[in-house]
Amino acid sequence: MKKKRRAVHRCECKECQRHPYGVLAKEHRAINRVLAGLDEKSRRQCAGVLALQRGRGGVQAVHEISGLSRTTIRRGEREIRGLKRTDRIRAPGGGRQPVEKNNRTS
Numbered sequence: 001m002k003k004k005r006r007a008v009h010r011c012e013c014k015e016c017q018r019h020p021y022g023v024l025a026k027e028h029r030a031i032n033r034v035l036a037g038l039d040e041k042s043r044r045q046c047a048g049v050l051a052l053q054r055g056r057g058g059v060q061a062v063h064e065i066s067g068l069s070r071t072t073i074r075r076g077e078r079e080i081r082g083l084k085r086t087d088r089i090r091a092p093g094g095g096r097q098p099v100e101k102n103n104r105t106s
């Protein structure tokens, strides 16, 4: 089965409309080309990184550039920020049972 290709989103921000061949418009097109080639999770996290880099108003800016929902971008941000702490090797609940559960005496 052929994977359905996502169409490259076209940024509709003011800057791209004013200067369609400007540096920023080129950057926005590049971002959308990259995002279009990623799977859902990577796209979300990539958008999250871009939003984090932009700081205040970053989510709104990336939303305008990528057409991704603000909720999705915020989720990506959270995933990226929390990656160190939540990047578990084992799945939750994996591994040994807590000792209490093993030592049943009855």
Ligand SMILES: [Zn+2]
Binding pocket: 011, 012, 013, 014, 015, 016, 024, 025, 028, 065
């Ligand atoms: Zn733009």
